[in-house]
Amino acid sequence: RRPPTVSARAPRVLRRPSRAVPRDRGSMAPLPELVGEVDGLTRRRVGSAHLSAAETRTYTWQEVAKHNTLDSVWVSYKGKVYDVTGFVGSHPGGSEVLHLMAGRDVTHAFDAHHPFTFKPEKVIAKYYIGELATHEFPPYAPDSGMYREIRERVAAYFKERNIDSRDPWPGIWRSVGMMVTAVVVFTALHAPWGPQSMLLRAGLAVALGCLQALPLVHVMHDSSHMAFGHSERWWTVGRFFMDVYAGCNMTSWHNQHIVGHHVYTNVYGVDPDLPKAETGDVRRLVTRQRWAWVYRYQWLYLPVLYGFLGVMMRVQDFTETFGARVNGPQRVNPISAAAWAEMLLTKVVWASFRLYLPLAVWHTAYFWPLFCLTEYVTGLYLAFNFQVSHVSTECEFRGEDGQLLCEAPARAPLKPRGGRKAPSQNEWAVSQVRACVDFAHDSWFVTFQGGALNYQIVHHLLPGCSQYHYPAITPIVIDVCRDYGVEYKVLSGFWEAWCAHVRLLYVLGQRGEPAEFPGMG
8 A cells, every 4th residue: 555645745864973971961061152052942151251250150951950940940041141030920921931940941932922013021130140051952043033933923913903912802702602512412421312324423422512612622722822812821621621621631742742742843852742762663754763663654554543542642741740840852841739730620620520420320332332432532633633744755854963854845045125135044034944844724624624724834933812713814924035035835735734744654654774766765
């Protein structure tokens, strides 16, 4: 059997370089004063050369990482260290996000979640305490202008039209419709007065699986990025859908999605969405993973396993985030007793209406097959929407050391225009554009059912903006990228995106050595 084909030219998977000496994150030595670029990401010792040691203190990332509670909140931003403990009570976004990012380099998360104002940079400057001497993960090159222009031009769009970029009401009325429909479907599926036809009940189970996932890619996703309203009170709506409605946990999602994936997209060894080690994973998504014979069939078995995503997320709440206090390669800050209690209580509530009510009250016939079908469909729904935007022959992958592992193909060489200079390929914004792919811009249905995840590049560049504005602001972002000679990739539809995903799985599973795609020299 062969995977479905797609006309888009596949990227070249690069030959594996000699491995860098493994780093011990717990005892990482200071990096050299200036070592320039390391195959894509810039690693350097950060310091103010014009200041004497008596005037400025330097800190290692390990020292900053120790201040990771609300009692002591240190962060690093653009190579400088700030003690923002005194700002916790005044932060417009509340304390939860500060606890999440405490003890970390917040450079890109900070800019991406304050996209349309530069005022926060002035506020954080008041809390400066020193310079950052080392980095936990190799930093990106500084923005040379493209990302700033994207932010300014999109901000102008909202200002000129007097539009709130985080307006919660489009999400509210959609959520009400989803919840009403879900209650009707759930009742019809499980209540004794519902239809008795097994075929019809199976259809209801599939519909309930979709309805369990749909609010997660809408209000929950926006809330996790602080893009649903302007305060924590609004964002609790997203937590309700994640923790109570779906039985998962927002704290786990924050650590995986906000701390890891959105900053280090498709960076092997840093992005929690990629395999964690060279061996032991059922997926081979990058060339640094050791090949095993089973990977030859991953393009067939992985789409089947995607259906277990929801179950895996609930289990990992216990085994990783709350238990081991890690989420993939990312460390998790101390978790309070209140957070533990919230996690356990919401799972009990979820189990009460998803399990106890149908089994003990309504005595639903054939409950377990129907329940498993619903959960499986939810997993497929979420995985299909997320995977095609990053695990694709159209996307770029890098190693933790910055080494380019898989180069996305360029359809046509682009040159900057309007007197602009081409940005470094190592800049964070450029990396986001090259590690994502959009699709189906002309389909309102794909946009709705996927929570605008088909506008993935804009979402990664401006996650602090509500998804309901993506169709309107994407042409602005495309135009700025074109001005700087950076290709913004858009595939025609979901099928083309799915084929590019399956093609990557197929090719990386065929050979033990880093493979070249069929037909490529």
